[in-house]
Amino acid sequence: MERKNFLKSLLVGAISTPAVLAACSKESDSVTPSGTTTTGTTGGTSTGSNSCTVAPTETEGPFPTKAPASYVRSDITDGRTGYKLTVNITVTNSSSSCAALAGALVDIWHCDAEGNYSEYGGSGMQSVNYASVHFLRGRQTTNANGLVSFTSIFPGWYSGRATHIHVHVYSASGTSLKVTQIAFPEGSGTALAAVGGYAKGMTGYTYNKSDNVFSDDTAGVEIATVTGNTTDGFTLAISLGVPA
DSSP: OEEEEOOOOBOOOSTTOOOOBOOOEEEEOEEOOSSOOOOOOTTTSOOSTTOEEOOOOOOOOSOOOSOGGGOBOSBOOTTOOSSEEEEEEEEEETTTTTEEOTTOEEEEEOOOTTSOOTTOOSSSSOSSOOTTOOTTEEEEEOOTTSEEEEEEEOOOOOTTOOSEEEEEEEOTTSOEEEEEEEEOOOSTTSHHHHHTTGGGOSTTOOOGGGOTTTTTOTTOTTBOEEEEETTTEEEEEEEEEEOO
16 A cells, blocks of 8 residues: 655635635555455556546535535536536445445535635635535435435636535444545546636646646546536546545
């Protein structure tokens, strides 16, 4: 196991641009399962034969969900406007030949189109106060195929970070298995380019290669597959290996 420690960075933003607590402890694990061989795809299920890549461990960030068990729901939009995004996350057990992990609890949360988080605000970390609302946060339980699906909006961005989604995976009994983050593909023709940063545009945007969470992801295991368009909406898919 290799752990990488990142320096903390705190950027105080203008109105509707939250500051970033960018400390990250990354865990890059590769295990050799007995039996089957899994072939990896973009999103980082595994790379190569007889290996299974564990999703890197990342910080929960400065805005984790305060009471995740209270938000068991598949539609986490909660009134926020933006391009529709369906989030499909498959959780596999890296301790069992990357078999689908059924019954796991999966929490996700991300910022809105303007870069703000619910449950926080009114301070230097985020000037806009959304402390009393709970948009873009939710929990689902994986099915027999290890899959959870959420209906959300395409995340916006804020200073110091690339567009991302936070994920926390627990066992059925509530034991924490993995805290990680999902990155988005970049460049011409991608969903990120199509959305174009919503009204704020992309001036000042931090791309994955410069993001202090994703910059060392040279294999792209944290980058999801994102398809669709601004008319019909987008679909994100990623497979996350966790040691269970």
